[in-house]
Amino acid sequence: MGECEFIEFCPFFNDKLENKPDKIEEMKEKYCKSNNLNCARYMVANALGKEFMPLELFPHEKQRAYLVIAENG
Numbered sequence: 001m002g003e004c005e006f007i008e009f010c011p012f013f014n015d016k017l018e019n020k021p022d023k024i025e026e027m028k029e030k031y032c033k034s035n036n037l038n039c040a041r042y043m044v045a046n047a048l049g050k051e052f053m054p055l056e057l058f059p060h061e062k063q064r065a066y067l068v069i070a071e072n073g
């Protein structure tokens with residue numbers, strides 16, 4: 001696994017989210033640059049399309065991702 005294919009588009013990676021966690025750079029390394037399959041945002045984009053990625057959703061919020069997918073899938 002390499003970099004996530006949504007890196008250029010993704011609002012999280014491009015610092016567009018309102019609430020930035022302290023560990024944002026660590027999260028980018030952990031998810032965006034290493035393992036996007038574990039990313040909540042990626043899960044939504046993969047299941048529904050990238051236009052369904054909620055703006056305020058962080059990579060570790062998988063429960064929220066499941067809900068978004070269940071509601072829109």
Ligand code: SF4
Binds near residue numbers: 006007012033035
């Ligand atoms: S936050 Fe998730 S979807 Fe966005 S670039 Fe990182 S791994 Fe990809």
